[in-house]
Amino acid sequence: MTAPAIELKGISKAFGPVQANKDISISVQPGTIHGIIGENGAGKSTLMSILYGFYKADAGEIFIKGQKTLIPDSQAAIRAGIGMVFQHFKLVENFTVLENIILGAEEGAMLNSSLGNARKELKHLAEEYGLNVDPDEVIENLSVGHQQRVEILKALYRKAEILILDEPTGVLTPAEADQLFRILDRLREEGKTIILITHKLREIMEYTDTVSVMRRGEMTATVKTAETSPEHLAELMVGRKVLLRVDKKPAEPGATVLDIKGLRVVDEAGVERVKGIDLTVRAGEIVGIAGVAGNGQSELLEVLGGFADGTGTITMNGEAIPLSGHGADGQARRAAGISHVPEDRQREGLIMEFAAWENTVFGYHHSPEIQNGLLMDNKGIYTEAEAKMQRFDVRPPDPKLAAKNFSGGNQQKIVLAREIERNPDLLLIGQPTRGVDIGAIEFIHQQVVNLRDQGKAILLVSVELEEILSLADRVVVMFDGHITGERDAAQTNEKELGLLMAGITDTSAVANGNGGNDNSTQEVPADG
């Protein structure tokens, strides 16, 4: 039996009182794809940071190809043949591909010879692994998928034998993700070892050979992917049985609540982000907006939420609402019956330094029922917050704790409790489960469906196609500020939506069940 490409024995790491990694041991065979899955805060990133020399483990040993190896910094990791592709790329935006690849690995003081060597090496790598990128293109002109390839090339150029990818598909279209996995397959065939960190069960099931599950800093199981199931993995991650599919009845749409006509939004830099869209949302339905991040969905939500200006007409229950100037702010929107769970709960939906109870009235601080003469009825707000946190199962149920001290899922529950219990006519909800663990996702989805069943209109924006498909009744796809298509959620699939997300409106091929279009991602713009 060959020595494992990489083996960890008893790795532990604590940050203050938090035990991020507890006695973790894994062993990964060369030439395999090993998945690591776990909820947010389970300790996946910490473990990988230890492997890449960013953190020093409190205890434990690392063996590379059977050799005990110390990794005090990232240079040592590179020398040991470890390459890392981060979730947020570490590229110099205004450098060319070639310049980025030699950055930090230049030979000598003059650049020319290293550039020449790198160009040769790059050509060789491109042929060997199908990693085609124009070496002279500037990074900011590349699509996100191609930027990621540059990150992979950087690692290979440094002779990486073990490649770690942290949530690599978070910013990719489905087609781009497919291409990425084809590249990873090629790398595996060439004997490279790949560690894939993700929270997407589907990717684990489809592409990995073995998978390790982490929960609360511990490695709860390592299994052969072929011998497990998504349900089983989810249970291992959360520690209890989880409903992966949303349980919901067919929608019974009623009257039109929100009607958007010819909406255009220009951002602060003067770039038109939403280029004339028409959209309706009716009572009792969930309309999902799919699209790669940065194609105008965020701006659409911002205008609806009253914190960006737009042009066009929007009516709410038949009455026009102003899109700029007086009456176009969050207060007016709330008065019109619109509640909003914003995409970025940490920057928008919550004041992180405020206690949870203070956050439960954020945006509704003008409501008459929480005033007590000239002062705010803090006692009443606190009592109500306690009850809200109970109803929405916020953990820990301590209203005095600052918002920043809750986990992502529990922060989201605080926002949801506030917005849903206002009983709005229309709920805007952006990225409801971004950074939220599986256990909480189930709960959040159920709350949204319940609201729909009460006859409320819901506009959902998410970059997670799976989420759109399982939650929405009707799916609208946005690409480059336009709506490229609208589908019934029950009668479409990821392939078809993937094409629409890339701006290709002719989806007859995939709608009939045939394969996707390989060149489809060339025109996908970079994530904005």
Add this chain to the structure above:
Amino acid sequence: MDKMPKWADIVLIPLISLLLAAFFSALVILAIGENPIEALKLMVDGALMRSSGWGYTLYYATNFIFTGLAVSVAFHARLFNIGGEGQAMLGGLGVALCCLYVPWPHWSLAILGASVGAALFGALWALIPAYLQAKRGSHIVITTIMFNFIAAAILNYVLVELLRPVGAMDPASAKFPDATHLPSFQDMFSTEGNKMFRGAPANVTFFLALAASVFVWLLMWRTKLGYQIRAFGHSESGALYAGISPVRITVIAMLISGALAGMMSVNTTMGESERLILNSTEGAGFIGIAVALMGRNHPFGVLLAAILFGFLYQGGAELALWTSIPRELIVVIQALVILFTGALDNMVREPLEKLFIAMRRRNA
């Protein structure tokens, strides 16, 4: 989980910082050949052991409470108002106009009128930088600093050309009418046989400062407006989401801040000099920054920090009087206090946080 208990944050850190500042001050005093223990004794004797000492300490503290509150209110909206000095100068003008041109029947009415005048002038002086910040993005630090100079120039002009009584030599207004005389602590607390606070300038304005502290506390933590100011200060994007207008909050927070800074001159102009003079603020606007920093922008903290700085001011004056320690050294000591309590906060905080975490882990 918070890294350490609240009491450590509020009490322990300032205390350690203060001890460090005292230690380094002692080194400086040693270096110029004086005895630091003697010096401390003198300061405490002069500022705290006699009622007249307290009369000075609390007089200075009154100024610092107002300017400290002013800085802290603006700071809750993440606005760095370092124009307290100019706002206080203009506040003085408001006090003077009120006292000189309105025939007050009694000091109790006069102090209310003068407070309104001071607050109004101070607030108006803060309004222009606030507007420029909110609408034009001109940085408030730059504009408020410039407005300090403009305020000084205006006051100079007004005193020399307009308010100076005919024939007077110094740039000062006429003396205020007797009806506007505010009761000093000496007036209030002395009994027949026992004169208290002899000759000290502390006066009834101190209680106005206490009331202002309570007001600021209520405003920031009990009202909708305070809620909005704090929310805006923590996150502008959050404020936009909630429909809190950044322009409105910036302007309102600065108006309140300017009004508080302006009210300081009720103490100096009406309570002490009883006429408007040049440079009656004596840098209290800037000390307010240190006071707010040390007081963690909380009214109660500001109150304690203001009394501490009052003590340093008065104790420093005593030192200069009785030893060969020059007046400038007092400024060095104050600077050390500001350095350790404000600027080097993290130097004490981080090791302390680590200590608490380690202790907690051992107990767990």
